[in-house]
Amino acid sequence: MRRWFASATALCLLPAPTLAQSASPQSAKTSVEVSTGVEYQQGSYGLHANVDLLSAPTTLTARHGKLTIAASLPYVRFSAPANVVTGGGILGVPIIVPPATVSERQTRSGVGDLRLTGSYTLSEAPIGVSLSAQVKLPTASASKGIGTGKTDVAVGGELFKHVGRVTPYVDLAYTIPGSPAGYHLDDSFSGQVGAAVQLGKRVRGHLGYAYAQAISPTLEDQQSLAAGINVGVSKEMTLALYGSAGVSRGAPDAVAGVQIGFGFD
Numbered sequence: 001m002r003r004w005f006a007s008a009t010a011l012c013l014l015p016a017p018t019l020a021q022s023a024s025p026q027s028a029k030t031s032v033e034v035s036t037g038v039e040y041q042q043g044s045y046g047l048h049a050n051v052d053l054l055s056a057p058t059t060l061t062a063r064h065g066k067l068t069i070a071a072s073l074p075y076v077r078f079s080a081p082a083n084v085v086t087g088g089g090i091l092g093v094p095i096i097v098p099p100a101t102v103s104e105r106q107t108r109s110g111v112g113d114l115r116l117t118g119s120y121t122l123s124e125a126p127i128g129v130s131l132s133a134q135v136k137l138p139t140a141s142a143s144k145g146i147g148t149g150k151t152d153v154a155v156g157g158e159l160f161k162h163v164g165r166v167t168p169y170v171d172l173a174y175t176i177p178g179s180p181a182g183y184h185l186d187d188s189f190s191g192q193v194g195a196a197v198q199l200g201k202r203v204r205g206h207l208g209y210a211y212a213q214a215i216s217p218t219l220e221d222q223q224s225l226a227a228g229i230n231v232g233v234s235k236e237m238t239l240a241l242y243g244s245a246g247v248s249r250g251a252p253d254a255v256a257g258v259q260i261g262f263g264f265d
Contacts, residue, residue, distance in 0.1 A: 029265060030064045037240070037259030043093075043252035045219060049105070051094050053078040053086055055112065057259075066121040073139065076146060077109035085145045093252065095148070096218040097183050106145075113147045114139045128160040132173075142180070150178020165198040177215050188213040194226075202232030210244075220250035236263050 041053040057074035078086045082104045085095040119132035134154045140147025156173030171192045177185040194208025205228065212222040228242030237260065244255040 028065045030062065031263055031265045033059075033061045033063075033238075033261050033263040035059045035061070035238075035259050035261035037257055039255065039257030041252045041255045043246060043254075044249075045094060045096060046249045047081060047084075047096065049081050051078065051080040051084055051086070053080075053094070057112075059261075068117075068119045070115075070117045072115045072117070074112040075110070076112045076140075077107070078146075079105065079107045082106050082145070085148060093219070093222060093250070095183070095185070095216045108144045108146055110141050110144055110146050112140045113137060124162075126161070128158070128162070130158045130160075132156050132158070138178070148178060148180040148185070150180050152177045167196045169194060169196065175212075175215065184217065185215045186213070186217070188215045190222075199229075203229065205229045214250050220248055222246070222251040223248040224251045224255075226255075237261070238263070 036056065036058045039055050039057070041055075042050055044050055053076065055074040055076045057072050059070055059072040061068065061070040076086060080086065080094065083097045085097060086108070114137040115134060116137065117132065117134045119130055122129040122131065132155070134156075136152040138147055138149045138151055140149075142149030152175065154173050154175040156171060158169055158171045160167055160169035169192075173190045175188040175190065177187070179185065190210070190212030192208050192210035194206055196204055196206040199205050206226075208226050210222070210224050210226060214221050224244045224246045226242065226244035228240060230238060230240045233239050240257075240259045240261070242255075242257050242259075244252070246253050
């Protein structure tokens with residue numbers, strides 16, 4: 001059984017739909033998937049200067065029955081004003097450190113933050129229910145401004161229902177960022193609504209709208225529209241293409257990514 005890849009940054013502000021797209025009963029067998037890819041993100045976030053972020057995440061996912069656990073570590077390169085901290089938390093968008101004015105532009109690169117995710121499906125019928133948790137560990141350099149240097153935690157849940165080839169879903173999450181020295185971050189409620197569609201035997205698509213409260217007082221709330229397609233190239237190999245467009249100043253103007261995964265039972 002294949003699932004959607006999650007964006008390394010902010011495709012949907014939350015992880016991409018993980019349970020809604022499953023159209024077959026879950027088995028008790030264990031499977032492992034290794035995936036990698038490239039994602040590009042651009043936005044101005046009200047700075048009147050672009051923040052350009054390129055990331056290459058590598059993710060290891062293990063599934064056993066209704067339980068899924070994953071670890072993802074990206075390598076990032078970004079160009080932005082010096083007062084911008086990239087990948088500022090689980091929500092993935094940059095943090096603008098006060099004063100929120102345009103400063104000298106810098107290009108920085110290095111290993112990003114390690115993200116550990118777990119989810120468990122409580123039921124699949126008549127209404128699917130799943131619970132999830134994510135921890136962002138500060139493996140990125142805070143001195144370079146690649147990360148905050150603090151641990152972030154998020155908890156959430158998803159409701160979904162299979163209706164023929166279409167599976168509508170609703171996700172809700174609550175994010176608790178760490179407390180970096182020098183600037184303040186707020187807790188954030190976030191959510192997304194959308195639908196996954198079985199387009200063919202090995203082809204699935206999804207459309208969604210996502211919203212998240214800003215974690216930084218220098219940013220507006222995030223709103224974006226996203227779409228993606230996942231193709232089972234073979235029994236072991238999956239290819240995913242995705243993108244999103246921001247509809248608020250607090251979201252990236254555009255995100256585009258590609259990921260390839262290899263599964264082992």
